[in-house]
Amino acid sequence: MSRAAGQSQAHESARAQVAGAAIYVDDIPEIRGTLHAAPILSTVAHGRLLGIDTAAALALPGVRGVVLASDIPGDPLLASFGHDEPIFASDTVQHVGQVLGLVVADSVMQARRAARRVTCQIEPLPALLDVREALKARSFVLPPVFVRRGDAERALTQAPHKLTGSLDVGGQEHFYLEGQVAYAVPQEQNQWLVYSSTQHPGEVQHWVAHALGLDQHAVRVECRRMGGGFGGKETQAGHLAVWSALAARKFRCPVKLRLDRDDDFMVTGKRHPFAYDYTVGFDDTGRLQGLKLTMAVNCGFSADLSGPVADRAVFHADNAYFLEDVEIASYRCKTNLQSHTAFRGFGGPQGMIVIETIMGDIARTLGLDPLAVRRRNLYGLAERNVTHYQMTVEDNILEPLLAQLARTSDYTQRRARIAAWNRQSPVIRRGIAITPVKFGISFTATLFNQAGALVHVYTDGSVQVNHGGTEMGQGLHTKVAQIVADELGLPLAQVLATASDTGKIPNASATAASAGTDLNARAAQYAARHVRDNLAQFVAGLDGCGAGAVQFAAGAKGGEVTTPKGTRLFTDVVKLAYANRIQLWSDGFYRTPKIHYDKTTLTGRPFYYFAYGAACTEVAIDTLTGESRVLKVDILHDVGTSINPAIDIGQIEGGFVQGMGWLTTEQLVWTDRGALATHAPSTYKIPATGDIPDHFKVELWPEPNREDNVFGSKAVGEPPFMLAISVYEALRDAVGAGRQGLVRLEAPATAEHMLRALNEKNPTNA
Numbered sequence: 070m071s072r073a074a075g076q077s078q079a080h081e082s083a084r085a086q087v088a089g090a091a092i093y094v095d096d097i098p099e100i101r102g103t104l105h106a107a108p109i110l111s112t113v114a115h116g117r118l119l120g121i122d123t124a125a126a127l128a129l130p131g132v133r134g135v136v137l138a139s140d141i142p143g144d145p146l147l148a149s150f151g152h153d154e155p156i157f158a159s160d161t162v163q164h165v166g167q168v169l170g171l172v173v174a175d176s177v178m179q180a181r182r183a184a185r186r187v188t189c190q191i192e193p194l195p196a197l198l199d200v201r202e203a204l205k206a207r208s209f210v211l212p213p214v215f216v217r218r219g220d221a222e223r224a225l226t227q228a229p230h231k232l233t234g235s236l237d238v239g240g241q242e243h244f245y246l247e248g249q250v251a252y253a254v255p256q257e258q259n260q261w262l263v264y265s266s267t268q269h270p271g272e273v274q275h276w277v278a279h280a281l282g283l284d285q286h287a288v289r290v291e292c293r294r295m296g297g298g299f300g301g302k303e304t305q306a307g308h309l310a311v312w313s314a315l316a317a318r319k320f321r322c323p324v325k326l327r328l329d330r331d332d333d334f335m336v337t338g339k340r341h342p343f344a345y346d347y348t349v350g351f352d353d354t355g356r357l358q359g360l361k362l363t364m365a366v367n368c369g370f371s372a373d374l375s376g377p378v379a380d381r382a383v384f385h386a387d388n389a390y391f392l393e394d395v396e397i398a399s400y401r402c403k404t405n406l407q408s409h410t411a412f413r414g415f416g417g418p419q420g421m422i423v424i425e426t427i428m429g430d431i432a433r434t435l436g437l438d439p440l441a442v443r444r445r446n447l448y449g450l451a452e453r454n455v456t457h458y459q460m461t462v463e464d465n466i467l468e469p470l471l472a473q474l475a476r477t478s479d480y481t482q483r484r485a486r487i488a489a490w491n492r493q494s495p496v497i498r499r500g501i502a503i504t505p506v507k508f509g510i511s512f513t514a515t516l517f518n519q520a521g522a523l524v525h526v527y528t529d530g531s532v533q534v535n536h537g538g539t540e541m542g543q544g545l546h547t548k549v550a551q552i553v554a555d556e557l558g559l560p561l562a563q564v565l566a567t568a569s570d571t572g573k574i575p576n577a578s579a580t581a582a583s584a585g586t587d588l589n590a591r592a593a594q595y596a597a598r599h600v601r602d603n604l605a606q607f608v609a610g611l612d613g614c615g616a617g618a619v620q621f622a623a624g625a626k627g628g629e630v631t632t633p634k635g636t637r638l639f640t641d642v643v644k645l646a647y648a649n650r651i652q653l654w655s656d657g658f659y660r661t662p663k664i665h666y667d668k669t670t671l672t673g674r675p676f677y678y679f680a681y682g683a684a685c686t687e688v689a690i691d692t693l694t695g696e697s698r699v700l701k702v703d704i705l706h707d708v709g710t711s712i713n714p715a716i717d718i719g720q721i722e723g724g725f726v727q728g729m730g731w732l733t734t735e736q737l738v739w740t741d742r743g744a745l746a747t748h749a750p751s752t753y754k755i756p757a758t759g760d761i762p763d764h765f766k767v768e769l770w771p772e773p774n775r776e777d778n779v780f781g782s783k784a785v786g787e788p789p790f791m792l793a794i795s796v797y798e799a800l801r802d803a804v805g806a807g808r809q810g811l812v813r814l815e816a817p818a819t820a821e822h823m824l825r826a827l828n829e830k831n832p833t834n835a
C-alpha cells in the first residue's frame with residue numbers, strides 16, 4: 070500500500086512554475102476593452118488636501134480619466150477591522166505614498182506616466198515619523214494593552230543583578246516576487262468577478278462589496294495562486310481589489326491594477342518596527358528574576374492588523390522561557406507612515422528578539438555560556454510551565470531538542486575553537502549562538518480558526534478538492550491533495566486542487582498564522598471521509614458486510630476498494646455508485662478545539678499547540694568595515710509527523726533566510742520628510758543566493774504532534790523565521806568577544822550598525 074502523505078511529493082505547480090506555465094493574475098488573458106489603472110500618491114506625510122489637478126494627466130494619449138474619493142458609491146472608508154482607513158485620501162493625507170486616486174488608461178505605461186503628472190495641493194501639518202515620539206505624544210491607533218503576572222517590581226528589587234536596556238528593531242518589506250495586483254471584471258446585473266493575488270479572498274469580497282454598496286453574494290473573488298504573500302497580502306491585497314473595482318464601475322469595463330515595484334514599496338505596509346525599553350533582574354546563575362518591558366509598536370497611520378500583531382508580540386515575549394514576575398506594556402503607536410501589516414511571524418519575531426537579546430546580555434554580564442543561560446530559563450516542570458498569559462505549556466520538547474542540536478552541531482567544541490581564533494585574529498572575528506523557538510499555533514483572533522472544503526469525485530474516479538485556503542508557494546494545495554488522496558485510497562495524481570474561490574467556500578479565513586494545512590487539510594479530510602463513507606455504505610450493501618469492513622487503498626492499478634469478498638477498482642465503484650444515485654461529493658468543516666482567551670487581559674489558551682525548533686549559527690565579522698557573513702547553520706525543527714518533508718524543509722530554509730534578511734541587510738530608511746528612501750532592490754537588499762551559508766543543515770524532530778492534528782503534523786510556515794534570531798545573537802557574540810557587558814546592536818545589523826556596536830566600549834547599564 071502506498072501512501073501519498075508522509076512523502077516528499079513535488080509541489081503541485083512546480084513543473085508549471087518552472088516552465089512559465091503557471092498562471093498568476095497578470096497572466097490571465099485580458100478581456101477586450103480592459104483598461105489599466107495606476108495610483109496617484111501623496112508626496113506629503115501629513116497634510117490637508119486642498120486640491121488635485123489632473124489636467125496635465127488627462128491631456129496625455131490613452132488616458133480615459135481619473136477615479137477619486139467622490140466616485141465611491143458605498144462607504145468611503147475601507148471595511149477593514151479598524152474602519153479607520155479611507156479608500157482614497159480626500160481631506161487629509163496621512164503618509165507619503167497614500168493613494169489619493171487612480172489614473173485609468175488604455176495601457177499600463179500610459180496610466181503610470183499620467184499618474185506622475187497629477188499634482189496635488191497639500192498644506193503640510195506636523196508629522197509623527199518616529200515611534201518613540203508617537204509614544205510620547207500618546208498617538209495611538211488602538212488602546213494600549215498591559216499584561217502582568219506576579220510582582221515584577223518586588224522581584225527586581227530583590228534580584229542580585231539588574232540590566233536596563235533599550236532596543237530598536239526595524240521593519241521589513243515583504244518583497245513577494247509577484248507584486249500586488251487585482252483584475253476586476255464586471256459581470257451581468259451588477260455582479261462582479263475579481264481576480265486577486267490575495268491570502269484572503271473572503272475579505273477581498275467583503276471589502277469590494279462594501280465599497281460598491283452591494284451585497285457580498287454579488288461579488289466573487291478568485292485566486293489560483295500568489296507569487297508569495299508572506300503576510301503582505303493578508304489585508305493589503307484588498308485595497309487593490311477595491312481600487313480596480315471602483316475604476317471598473319466608473320468606466321464600465323474590466324480594469325487591471327498591478328503596482329509598479331517602487332509604488333508597491335511606497336503604498337503598502339511592512340513588518341512593524343518596534344522600540345523597546347526594559348529592566349530585567351537575574352541571579353548569579355543567570356536565572357530571570359523580574360522583567361519590566363515596554364513595547365512601542367510602529368503601526369503606521371491606521372490599525373490594519375496591528376492589534377493582533379501587537380498581541381502576538383506580547384504572547385511571544387517569553388519565547389521559550391518562564392517569566393515568573395513580569396509586566397509588559399504594549400503601545401500601538403500611530404505614525405505618518407504606511408500602515409504596517411502582517412509579516413511572517415506576525416509579531417512573534419518582535420516579541421522573541423528582546424528576550425533573546427536579554428539572554429545574551431545576561432550571559433555576557435555573568436561570563437556564562439549563553440546556551441547555559443537559555444537552558445537555565447526554559448519552561449520546565451509543574452511550577453514553571455505556565456506562560457505569562459496563563460496557558461499551560463504541555464508539549465515542551467526544548468530541553469531534549471537543544472541538547473540534541475548542541476551535540477550534532479558540535480557547539481561546545483566550536484565555541485572553544487572560536488574563542489581561540491578570536492584571541493589571535495584582531496580583524497576578522499567569529500561568533501556562534503544557539504537560540505530556540507517556541508511559536509504558538511492558532512490565529513490570535515479565535516474566530517478565524519475554522520475552515521471549509523469541498524471534495525468532488527467525478528464519474529471517472531478523478532477528484533477535485535477545493536478549500537478556503539490559498540496557495541502562495543508554501544505547498545498548501547499539495548498537502549491538502551496528499552491528505553485527500555490517502556483518505557480515499559488514491560494515487561496523488563488522481564486528486565487535483567483548484568483555485569480558491571469565494572463562490573465555492575464562503576467566509577473562509579485568511580491563509581495565515583501558519584494554520585493553512587491544520588485547518589484546510591482537516592476540512593478536506595472530513596469532506597473526503599463523507600464521500601468515502603457513502604461509497605463504503607454502498608459497497609457494503611453489495612457484498613453483504615459492514616461498512617467498517619470496506620478498505621480504501623492505493624494499489625498497483627490505482628485506487629482499490631476491498632471487502633471480505635474481494636477487491637474492486639475505485640473507478641468501477643464510483644461508476645456503479647453514480648448509477649445507483651449515491652452522492653459523490655461532499656463538504657467538510659473543521660474548527661480548532663480547546664482554544665479561548667480574554668481579549669482585554671490577553672489571558673487564556675490562545676494556541677492549540679506550540680511548534681518548536683532551534684538553530685546554531687556561526688558568523689564571521691570584519692571589525693574594520695562592519696561587514697558580516699553567515700558561515701554555518703544547523704537547524705533542528707519540529708514539524709510533528711511531516712506530511713511532505715521536502716516542502717517542510719523548504720519552508721524551514723526559506724523562513725530562516727527571510728529572517729536572516731530582516732536582521733542583517735534589509736533596512737527601511739525613511740527621509741526626514743517621511744518618504745521611504747529604500748523603495749527598490751537597488752537600495753533595499755534582500756538575501757541573495759551568495760548569502761546562503763555553505764553549510765546549511767536542516768533536520769526534523771522525529772515526534773508526532775501531541776495534540777490531535779491532521780496526520781500528526783505541525784504548522785511550519787512561520788516558526789522557522791524566528792530561528793534567524795541565532796544570526797543576530799551570533800553577530801552580537803562576535804562583537805562582544807573579549808569584552809564584558811552589554812552589546813548594543815540595532816537591528817538590522819547592517820555594516821553601519823555593526824561598526825557602531827563595535828566602537829561602543831562597554832556600554833554602561835543603570
Ligand code: MTE
Nearest residue numbers: 297298299413541542581582583584585786
Ligand atoms: N512560503 C512561501 N513560499 N510563500 C509565502 O508567501 N508565507 C508564509 C509561510 N510560507 C509564504 C510561505 C506565511 S506569512 C504564512 S502565515 C504561511 O506560509 C501561510 O501558509 P500556511 O498556513 O499554509 O503554512
Ligand code: HPA
Nearest residue numbers: 377415512513514581582
Ligand atoms: N496570524 C496571522 N494573521 C492573523 C492572526 C494571526 O495570529 N490573527 C488574526 N489575523
Ligand code: MOS
Nearest residue numbers: 300412413581582
Ligand atoms: Mo502569515 S504573517 O500569518 O500571513
